[in-house]
Amino acid sequence: MLRDAGGTYLANGLIGLIFAASGPVAVILAAGAAGDLTTAQLSSWIFGVFVLNGILTVVASWVYQMPLGFAWTIPGTVLVGSASAHLRWAEVVGAFLLTGLLIVLVGLTGRVRQAMSAIPMPIVMGMVAGVFLQFGLDVVGAVGTDPWVAVPIVVAFFALQCHQTVSRRVPPIIGAFVVGAIAVVATGSFHIDTPASSIVAVPVFTVPEFTVRAAMELVVPLAITVIVVQNGQGVAVLRGAGHRLPVNVITVASGLWSALAASVGAISSCLTGPTNALLVAGGRRDRQYIAALTFGVLAIVIGVFAPVFVTLMQAMPAAFIATVGGLALLGALQGAFRGAFGSRFTMGALLTFLVSVSDLTVLNIGSAFWGLVAGMAVSWVVERNDFRAEDPV
Numbered sequence: 001m002l003r004d005a006g007g008t009y010l011a012n013g014l015i016g017l018i019f020a021a022s023g024p025v026a027v028i029l030a031a032g033a034a035g036d037l038t039t040a041q042l043s044s045w046i047f048g049v050f051v052l053n054g055i056l057t058v059v060a061s062w063v064y065q066m067p068l069g070f071a072w073t074i075p076g077t078v079l080v081g082s083a084s085a086h087l088r089w090a091e092v093v094g095a096f097l098l099t100g101l102l103i104v105l106v107g108l109t110g111r112v113r114q115a116m117s118a119i120p121m122p123i124v125m126g127m128v129a130g131v132f133l134q135f136g137l138d139v140v141g142a143v144g145t146d147p148w149v150a151v152p153i154v155v156a157f158f159a160l161q162c163h164q165t166v167s168r169r170v171p172p173i174i175g176a177f178v179v180g181a182i183a184v185v186a187t188g189s190f191h192i193d194t195p196a197s198s199i200v201a202v203p204v205f206t207v208p209e210f211t212v213r214a215a216m217e218l219v220v221p222l223a224i225t226v227i228v229v230q231n232g233q234g235v236a237v238l239r240g241a242g243h244r245l246p247v248n249v250i251t252v253a254s255g256l257w258s259a260l261a262a263s264v265g266a267i268s269s270c271l272t273g274p275t276n277a278l279l280v281a282g283g284r285r286d287r288q289y290i291a292a293l294t295f296g297v298l299a300i301v302i303g304v305f306a307p308v309f310v311t312l313m314q315a316m317p318a319a320f321i322a323t324v325g326g327l328a329l330l331g332a333l334q335g336a337f338r339g340a341f342g343s344r345f346t347m348g349a350l351l352t353f354l355v356s357v358s359d360l361t362v363l364n365i366g367s368a369f370w371g372l373v374a375g376m377a378v379s380w381v382v383e384r385n386d387f388r389a390e391d392p393v
Contacts, residue, residue, distance in 0.1 A: 016291065024071070027135070076267055079131050099222040122346065129357075137326075173327060204264065204265055217368070275295065347378055
């Protein structure tokens, strides 16, 4: 490990950690606010996604000598934010646990590819686009309600995207986060109402409650976001960098860690695409695991001090959280629209999107699940040729 270490790999690991601790954390805080979670529950969530996934990243990357950066499902977090507005938190935690068990089962069957192909990707992307849309709209709303904070963040984000050389080294969301923090301080919008109760995280163990409505609304969509959306991206990124991945093992590990994370009220684990793209941004392929080890160790440190981190983030104005979180998902939202309406199953994807973006609740089950049902039903009726054209499993 000492022989393989180098400045490039340490820097890539640090940048990956900064990315995870900026926009994606803002998404968690926004979802927690929608579910009216306490500071202790949010700290436990942050503890789970950083410490547990940091440990998994270190172990997996060391064993396989390749960068395997595990984090949490961002589309799943958005989905939970919508569901927690009408589900009890214990029900959500129960759904987290069931999701982990389902992912493990899929991985153990060795049929991950077949599971990925069960629902056409355009329909899955239609659901993702519908779930993400509100976060994009929140950016627009923040610009109108608090322009002195939101506008500098937006300007910095797109200005950095104009410089491809810089954006390859420093993701625009990190620059936008820093500029936003400066704008918050300059406008006097930073207020700590309640200091952190402790410096070190104290996990909050929630007894899971298993209900049909939570299982129907969350388990299948969450499993899809992990296996198809997030792990699919992560595998594609790492294969593109020349790494040969143990896909079934990754799936089983995601499921086991998702079940473990559920015990502290944390969202499901996955092989994240954006973070792994940063970890393999440079250097020799056989030494890139050092970047993942760096990311994992730093993630553990962030998670251990989660109460302080959450307190600082909550001291930011609502416009800061909404803008940073929305911009962090902007590329994913664009990709979701492209994946949904780029080729086949476009009518099914459209129906999935429309239902998912609505507030439809039937049998106490939210709109994301019914979006998948509606999209599959419509495609099966009017887009049979697209099913025939699908690649054989």
